[in-house]
Amino acid sequence: MLSIIQAAGWPIWPLVACSVLALALVIERFIALKTARIAPPKLLDEAISVSSVTLPGPDVVAQLAQNSVQGEVLAAGLRALNTNPRCSEADLRASMESVGRRVAHQLEKSLGALATIASAAPLLGLLGTVIGMIEIFGSQGSGAVGTGNPAQLAHGISVALYNTAFGLIVAIPSLIFWRYFRARVDAYLLTLELSAEQFVRHLLRMQK
Secondary structure, eight states, X not given: OHXXXXXXXXXXXXXXXXXXXXXXXXXXXXXXXXXXXXXXXTHHHHHHHHTTTSOOOHHHHHHHHHHXXXXXXXXXXXXHHHHOTTOOHHHHHHHHHHHHXXXXXXXXXXXXXXXXXXXXXXXXXXXXXXXXXXXXXXXXXXXXXXXXXXXXXXXXXXXXXXXHHHHHHHHHHHHHHHHXXXXXXXXXXXXXXXXXXXXXXHXXXXXX
């Protein structure tokens, strides 16, 4: 592999950097998008149970917010009622929606970079191939007519095509993981939205 990278020339080094960055982003997203970190299955039921009799105190609310991303959204509603027990439904929803927008931005973190790598890697590979072909035909045409070495020309073309192949090797997994994480984030956002709506209705009943 190292010999191929060296033979492909300098245009392949941006692709190597993209591959390292894409791998780091994939690992980071796998860790960050675990279900336990985003929306634990029983958290909503536990939050409703804890607040069924009376509103929990600031310590319990802070612990809920630190539990997960879903906990942050639910804790925003409890904080709004602790601050103003007579707050309107619009204010209650606004407080939870503001936190929801912030956590949605966190969930989508790095997805743009991964999508950019998936789009740019084939173009970088094509650029390296074009540069390599220019250098090959330039060197072949610099001598007298008929002095070109066909074997050397074929080897040079194969080396230039390494850039295209490496670009696709980087782009295809990046695109697959981007679509996977995009679908996973969308599913989490739907879960957060539905749980927030259910929790708002619960808090409004408590308020009455």
